[in-house]
Amino acid sequence: METLVQSASYLFDLGVIIAALAGVTWGIMGGALPGISPSITMALLLPFTYTMEPMSAIVLLASTYIGAEYGGSVPAILIRTPGTNAAAATVIDGYEMNRQGKAGLALGISLYSGVLGSLFGLAMLILLSGPLSRVALAFTPPAYFALGVLGLSVIATLSGENLVKGFIAAILGLMVATIGTDPVTGGTRFTFGSSELLSGIEPVMIMVGLFAMSELLVQAGGRGEAERVTSRPRINFPDLKLARRLAFPQSIGGVIGTFEGVMPGAGGTIASFMSYNEARRWSRRPEEFGKGSPEGIAAPETANNTVAETALVPLLSFGIPGSNSTAILLGGFLIHGIVPGPMLFQRSGEIVHGLYAGLFTATFGMLVMGMLLLPACIWLVNRPRPYLNAFIFALILSGIYSIHNSVFDLGIMMAAGAVGFFMRMLRFPFLPTVLGLVLGYLVESSFRRSLVLSGDDLMIFVDDRISLALLMLAFLFIAGSLGKRIYDLARRRRVEAFSEGSEARE
Amino acid sequence: MISRDLVGGLAAVVIGAVYLYFAYQLRVSALDDSLGPSGMPRIYGWLLLSLGLILTAQAILSRLIGAPLAAGREALRGEWEGQGRRIGWAAGLFAIGAAYLSAVEKLGYLVSVALLIPAAATFLGARFGPRLLAIAALGAVALWAIFALVLGVSMPSGLLGRLGL
Amino acid sequence: MRKQRILAAGSAVFMCGMIAGAHAQDYPVDTVTLITHSSPGGGSDVFLRELSRYLGPILGANVVVENVRGGSGAAAMANLAQSAPDGSKFYATTPTFIYTSLLSDPEYKYTDLEPLVNFFIDPEVIYTSANSEYQTLEDVIDHAREGRGQWGAANPASLERQALEQLKAAAGVNAAVVTHEGGGDLLINVLNGTLQIGVGEVQEIQSQLEAGELRLLATFSDERLEAFPDLPTVEELGYDVVVRKFRGLAGPKDLPVDVIAAWERAVQEVLADEEYKAAYEAANLRAAYMPHEEYVQFIEDFGNETRDFLKETGVIE
Numbered sequence: 001m002e003t004l005v006q007s008a009s010y011l012f013d014l015g016v017i018i019a020a021l022a023g024v025t026w027g028i029m030g031g032a033l034p035g036i037s038p039s040i041t042m043a044l045l046l047p048f049t050y051t052m053e054p055m056s057a058i059v060l061l062a063s064t065y066i067g068a069e070y071g072g073s074v075p076a077i078l079i080r081t082p083g084t085n086a087a088a089a090t091v092i093d094g095y096e097m098n099r100q101g102k103a104g105l106a107l108g109i110s111l112y113s114g115v116l117g118s119l120f121g122l123a124m125l126i127l128l129s130g131p132l133s134r135v136a137l138a139f140t141p142p143a144y145f146a147l148g149v150l151g152l153s154v155i156a157t158l159s160g161e162n163l164v165k166g167f168i169a170a171i172l173g174l175m176v177a178t179i180g181t182d183p184v185t186g187g188t189r190f191t192f193g194s195s196e197l198l199s200g201i202e203p204v205m206i207m208v209g210l211f212a213m214s215e216l217l218v219q220a221g222g223r224g225e226a227e228r229v230t231s232r233p234r235i236n237f238p239d240l241k242l243a244r245r246l247a248f249p250q251s252i253g254g255v256i257g258t259f260e261g262v263m264p265g266a267g268g269t270i271a272s273f274m275s276y277n278e279a280r281r282w283s284r285r286p287e288e289f290g291k292g293s294p295e296g297i298a299a300p301e302t303a304n305n306t307v308a309e310t311a312l313v314p315l316l317s318f319g320i321p322g323s324n325s326t327a328i329l330l331g332g333f334l335i336h337g338i339v340p341g342p343m344l345f346q347r348s349g350e351i352v353h354g355l356y357a358g359l360f361t362a363t364f365g366m367l368v369m370g371m372l373l374l375p376a377c378i379w380l381v382n383r384p385r386p387y388l389n390a391f392i393f394a395l396i397l398s399g400i401y402s403i404h405n406s407v408f409d410l411g412i413m414m415a416a417g418a419v420g421f422f423m424r425m426l427r428f429p430f431l432p433t434v435l436g437l438v439l440g441y442l443v444e445s446s447f448r449r450s451l452v453l454s455g456d457d458l459m460i461f462v463d464d465r466i467s468l469a470l471l472m473l474a475f476l477f478i479a480g481s482l483g484k485r486i487y488d489l490a491r492r493r494r495v496e497a498f499s500e501g502s503e504a505r506e
Numbered sequence: 507m508i509s510r511d512l513v514g515g516l517a518a519v520v521i522g523a524v525y526l527y528f529a530y531q532l533r534v535s536a537l538d539d540s541l542g543p544s545g546m547p548r549i550y551g552w553l554l555l556s557l558g559l560i561l562t563a564q565a566i567l568s569r570l571i572g573a574p575l576a577a578g579r580e581a582l583r584g585e586w587e588g589q590g591r592r593i594g595w596a597a598g599l600f601a602i603g604a605a606y607l608s609a610v611e612k613l614g615y616l617v618s619v620a621l622l623i624p625a626a627a628t629f630l631g632a633r634f635g636p637r638l639l640a641i642a643a644l645g646a647v648a649l650w651a652i653f654a655l656v657l658g659v660s661m662p663s664g665l666l667g668r669l670g671l
Numbered sequence: 672m673r674k675q676r677i678l679a680a681g682s683a684v685f686m687c688g689m690i691a692g693a694h695a696q697d698y699p700v701d702t703v704t705l706i707t708h709s710s711p712g713g714g715s716d717v718f719l720r721e722l723s724r725y726l727g728p729i730l731g732a733n734v735v736v737e738n739v740r741g742g743s744g745a746a747a748m749a750n751l752a753q754s755a756p757d758g759s760k761f762y763a764t765t766p767t768f769i770y771t772s773l774l775s776d777p778e779y780k781y782t783d784l785e786p787l788v789n790f791f792i793d794p795e796v797i798y799t800s801a802n803s804e805y806q807t808l809e810d811v812i813d814h815a816r817e818g819r820g821q822w823g824a825a826n827p828a829s830l831e832r833q834a835l836e837q838l839k840a841a842a843g844v845n846a847a848v849v850t851h852e853g854g855g856d857l858l859i860n861v862l863n864g865t866l867q868i869g870v871g872e873v874q875e876i877q878s879q880l881e882a883g884e885l886r887l888l889a890t891f892s893d894e895r896l897e898a899f900p901d902l903p904t905v906e907e908l909g910y911d912v913v914v915r916k917f918r919g920l921a922g923p924k925d926l927p928v929d930v931i932a933a934w935e936r937a938v939q940e941v942l943a944d945e946e947y948k949a950a951y952e953a954a955n956l957r958a959a960y961m962p963h964e965e966y967v968q969f970i971e972d973f974g975n976e977t978r979d980f981l982k983e984t985g986v987i988e
Contacts (some may be wrong), residue, residue, distance in 0.1 A: 104582045165511075165561065167553075174550050175550050177552070181775075184543070184850055186829070187533060187774065199773050220598065320855035339877050342881075343878050359779070385630055387627050393603065393626050404746070405659065425593075426517070448546075449850070489629060
């Protein structure tokens with residue numbers, strides 16, 4: 001309670017307000033540019049924070065982070081390009097709604113879910129920091145492994161009509177994740193002497209290639225055969241009926257986002273995919289998922305915006321950054337001589353209170369900026385298709401280049417695009433590939449780390465209670481979805497398959 | 507007739523085999539854990555290989571037993587129709603991208619993007635003309651302003667850089 | 672996610688020390704760029720930006736920091752090796768650049784650069800959770816001798832890992848050395864008791880130390896630390912392992928003599944600067960100035976030692 005009161009006093013602090021609004025606007029812009037991740041967006045501001053007041057500096061960086069996590073959904077919906085890794089799950093139904101001429105509603109849902117997720121996460125951060133930080137501590141290597149497996153179990157339900165194809169796609173993703181430096185020995189794997197491959201392939205390059213580049217190639221192949229529906233350049237928020245329907249997927253996103261955010265290393269991408277899958281599992285209309293379901297936007301967008309808030313829990317309470325973005329925020333603290341960790345609240349309590357107030361202001365800034373900026377974005381994507389696609393092409397080539405200033409990365413992105421094009425032609429789903437890519441490193445490194453810990457005793461995964469629970473859950477999910485497939489097959493019903501539009505659009 | 511699944515299955519087998527070949531060459535070290543750097547890659551490789559074989563078998567089997575034949579054959583025939591043309595057009599756009607990649611460091615970012623946009627737009631069906639060129643030039647400057655000026659990314663300067671711009 | 676694979680930030684260039692001081696005419700170029708492979712906000716980055724503030728006026732040039740990411744230093748080494756040795760560009764060296772050179776065999780290695788001077792040596796300490804039963808390093812080693820010890824290092828193939836492997840060999844115990852994805856993961860696993868000990872720099876665990884959540888057991892430095900006079904060194908305890916995590920600069924080959932002289936003077940001056948001294952001592956950095964000649968030799972020895980270690984353990988051929 002005391003925290004709330006003290007934080008509230010900073011709500012009207014001009015420096016905090018300006019920093020929050022500037023940060024969130026900059027963040028939305030950076031997040032919306034493909035390839036410019038939240039961490040890059042923040043890093044670009046870092047030099048300017050040197051000369052600022054510590055409180056404004058921290059608020060500026062943190063607001064940029066939440067703005068960027070939201071901004072990623074804009075290109076995901078409008079041009080099938082996830083602006084951030086965590087927005088990849090939003091592409092599925094967001095782009096589909098856009099194709100149906102409902103871009104305004106899709107953007108409205110993502111904005112509204114983002115704001116709700118952000119507020120929920122902030123509430124968790126302020127009120128439950130202590131208990132949540134104990135959750136982070138309880139996660140040992142075997143528990144992380146089990147978490148990764150739980151994430152991978154989603155593949156069983158996201159594989160489309162043919163499970164074998166889904167698994168093949170997933171393994172392709174896992175294979176890409178093995179490129180780079182080995183997590184245990186530090187030796188190199190599959191780099192073929194190239195120093196560009198040393199630190200692995202950034203998931204965003206593959207995602208932009210698979211989603212956006214392949215879409216450009218497919219459309220080039222179709223030569224404008226497809227009918228195109230354009231959306232009116234305005235933002236529509238859901239009406240009461242839809243809002244009630246979205247409340248449940250949003251709660252799923254909020255809860256999953258809270259936990260994933262707290263765990264260092266788990267992150268927004270896993271959170272958004274898991275909440276997408278859970279929203280679909282518990283939905284009354286699962287058949288709409290993949291075909292433009294508003295719930296399919298609400299769940300992941302709530303989740304990744306919640307993560308942006310609760311990711312601050314381990315940072316503030318242990319001084320441990322759980323992601324690249326929070327690592328930069330940590331840098332922002334250190335520059336001003338503030339060391340996050342157990343002593344932070346005693347020593348620099350006012351900074352924390354200012355930060356809370358700033359995050360609150362930033363969330364409303366996000367709402368306002370979204371409403372102002374988005375209609376212009378819709379107008380832009382309503383331009384004639386050849387022009388639009390030429391610009392998208394130029395945009396993704398620029399964005400991916402700026403990750404490492406490397407033409408090599410552009411080659412990887414284009415190659416992923418070509419692979420994506422053929423995967424669509426051969427009707428392989430992409431989502432398993434993306435999941436394999438995102439989770440491959442986590443699963444492999446924590447599995448091997450656990451075995452090193454236990455001296456190659458597999459019982460470590462059973463002895464650790466969290467690990468056991470998560471593994472059992474994963475088993476239930478897989479068994480359930482396999483069982484359903486067999487049941488459908490036995491009844492000679494068409495398998496009620498889900499796929500994210502892997503079919504080449506004819 | 508070859509179905510898409512057959513092609514997909516065979517592709518998976520080939521990819522799995524190539525990957526395995528490299529996985530077996532990974533260096534062993536005394537700092538290794540028991541699974542080692544090549545442990546997971548080997549598992550992935552064998553899994554992909556076997557899944558590829560299963561998919562291939564599925565494709566062949568469904569040809570042999572499944573499908574009331576006439577309809578099945580009809581469907582199969584339609585399956586590849588027009589794909590050659592599609593691949594051709596897609597390859598064209600891919601080639602434009604490849605040309606951009608090879609040119610961007612020599613010509614510089616601004617010039618390359620100013621060429622990429624009209625080339626891609628024309629290829630995709632826009633009418634070539636002064637209007638397109640004007641839009642492309644404006645667009646290139648806008649992208650350059652966003653990435654190089656606002657975000658401070660050091661885009662290749664190339665030609666213009668040498669002129670001192 | 673992979674922490675050490677933090678995305679590159681393009682190059683956030685920050686102008687520092689804008690006011691060229693009294694020595695402006697001494698230094699051959701107006702702007703000196705210090706390159707780091709660390710991400711903005713990372714350890715080396717924060718260190719350099721702090722340093723550049725004080726160094727500018729003393730050196731008589733603008734000092735700017737640039738992040739050249741990619742390949743754990745491989746990109747930065749290539750950048751440096753190919754630039755002119757006119758004193759305008761230097762690379763902030765840490766042991767990482769030697770490990771990267773040896774492990775991944777990039778086109779340009781540490782041997783293609785010329786070490787300039789050294790600034791600091793970061794003390795590496797062994798720590799355990801305050802709740803644990805281990806009061807001394809000996810307790811930990813006894814535990815490992817009886818059963819199976821679990822020790823943690825922040826990264827695979829790093830100086831910390833090497834230190835633990837050497838300690839293991841010196842003590843003749845078979846402990847599992849568990850590597851992580853950065854100091855944060857490691858810290859969590861020490862706090863929750865998964866690991867008996869972790870190795871890291873003092874500044875990484877400062878907050879936990881102050882809060883009394885961690886206990887220091889020993890330091891890998893060659894002598895006791897000023898801030899912790901009661902903390903024994905590993906060497907004192909009878910295990911012949913000393914770790915020197917250096918922070919210095921390196922430039923392209925064939926640096927001109929006047930540039931080297933200017934740096935040797937400036938570095939001694941900046942390390943003695945009262946205000947800067949307060950700042951770096953607060954961050955637990957230990958000034959360890961090494962002039963050019965000594966540093967060249969030091970890096971060569973360090974490189975050879977590391978190569979031997981990696982060869983013995985079979986990581987490289």
